Each structure stands twice: as C-alpha cells, then as structure tokens.
Amino acid sequence: MQWTVNGKTIEVTQGNIAAQEDMAAVVNAANAQLVTGGGVAGALHTAAGPELAEAGQKYAPIKPGEAVLTLAFNLPNDAVIHCLGPVYGKDKPEDRLLASCYERALYLAEQEELGSVAFPAISTGVFGYPFDDALDMAVSAVLNKLGGLKHVNTVRFVLFSEQEAEKYREYMDHRIN
Incomplete structure (x- = not known):
C-alpha cells in the first residue's frame, strides 16, 4: 500500500529488507560495531557480502541514534545506511534516539541525492x-x-511479518486519511 504526503510516496510492505531491488538505499538496523548480526543486520550482511562489514569498520563504533552510509556491495541498492537504534530500557531517551535514526538516515540519503x-x-x-x-x-x-526533502521521493517501510505490515498500514490510514 502507498500514500502521498507532501508530494512524496510512503509505502508499506511485508518482505525482506535485503531484496528491495527498486530502492536506492536500504537501512540496516545495525549493531554498534557495524558487523554481521541477527535479524536485519544478518540479512543485509549476508546478501551484501563481507565487504559491507569491512566498509563499516572505519565508522565503528557508532552510538545509539547515529547513522552512517556505505556502499551496498552485492545488494541491489546503491547504499546501505546503518543506524544504531536504542536498546529499550537502557539507552535514554529511547524515543529521541529512535527518531534520530530515521531522521539521520533521511538526511544521509538526501545528502547523497538518493531518491528512495x-x-x-x-x-x-x-x-x-x-x-x-x-x-x-x-x-x-x-x-x-x-x-524538507528535495531528492528523497519514496520511503518504504519493510516489515518482517504480514501482521507487522498490517499494523503499519492501519496506522498510516489513520494518520494520513
């Protein structure tokens, strides 16, 4: 499903973050060392190849709320934006740090003139x-x-399960309509 906001497209889908072939950049829910891990980081690192971890070494460690950009290597994208989200109950203030991940990722995509x-x-x-x-x-x-974005025209939320994607769709319908 998709919505148009300020002339930009927001999409919600269930799928594999490492298989978003039509997106210029994908966001990695990274760990501080920017190395392979489980979940999103594991999927992206496996698909991208060992060069992704090597490229991240010069930025590591990153702090909660921070984002850095590398090439995507064997992924079908131009770039990977690595964000370290907060550990709930540990990294404070969680809400501000989580928002910062999304904001900084969009900032980096805009700086690199990535469209999606x-x-x-x-x-x-x-x-x-x-x-x-x-x-x-x-x-x-x-x-x-x-x-405030000139270059980023499409933002896609890629959820692991159909149940998660449906929650996003319902939320978007409520917020936008």
Whole structure:
C-alpha cells in the first residue's frame, strides 16, 4: 500500500529488507560495531557480502541514534545506511534516539541525492522496543522530515511479518486519511 504526503510516496510492505531491488538505499538496523548480526543486520550482511562489514569498520563504533552510509556491495541498492537504534530500557531517551535514526538516515540519503529509502522496524527485535511505540516514532519522524526533502521521493517501510505490515498500514490510514 502507498500514500502521498507532501508530494512524496510512503509505502508499506511485508518482505525482506535485503531484496528491495527498486530502492536506492536500504537501512540496516545495525549493531554498534557495524558487523554481521541477527535479524536485519544478518540479512543485509549476508546478501551484501563481507565487504559491507569491512566498509563499516572505519565508522565503528557508532552510538545509539547515529547513522552512517556505505556502499551496498552485492545488494541491489546503491547504499546501505546503518543506524544504531536504542536498546529499550537502557539507552535514554529511547524515543529521541529512535527518531534520530530515521531522521539521520533521511538526511544521509538526501545528502547523497538518493531518491528512495527502505526502512526496517528499527529496535523492535532483540533491542526490545515495543512495536507499536516504535511504529509511532518511525512514522512521525519520517512525516516530520518529508516536506524538507528535495531528492528523497519514496520511503518504504519493510516489515518482517504480514501482521507487522498490517499494523503499519492501519496506522498510516489513520494518520494520513
């Protein structure tokens, strides 16, 4: 499903973040060392190849809320934007740090003149951020930044399960319509 906001497209889909062939950039829910891990980081690193971890070495470690950009290597994208989301209950203030991930990722995409960005649900896996709270923070952060973007025209939220994607769709329908 998709919505148009400020002349930009927001999409929600269920799928594999490492298989977003029509997106200029994909966002990695990274760990501080920017190395392979589980979940999103594992999927992206496996598909991109070992060069992705090597490219991240010069930036590591990153702090919660920070984002850095590397090439995408064997992924079908131009770039990977690595964001370290907050660990819920540990990294404070969680909401501000999570919003910062989305804001900084969009900033980097805009700086590199990338037309489209695909986001996973940052921090909702092993980092323990409650899904509904993270959804609200993610969509709000993206909506707040959309109007100021010249180059980024499409933002896609890629969710692991159909149930998660449906929650995003319902939320977007409520916020946009």
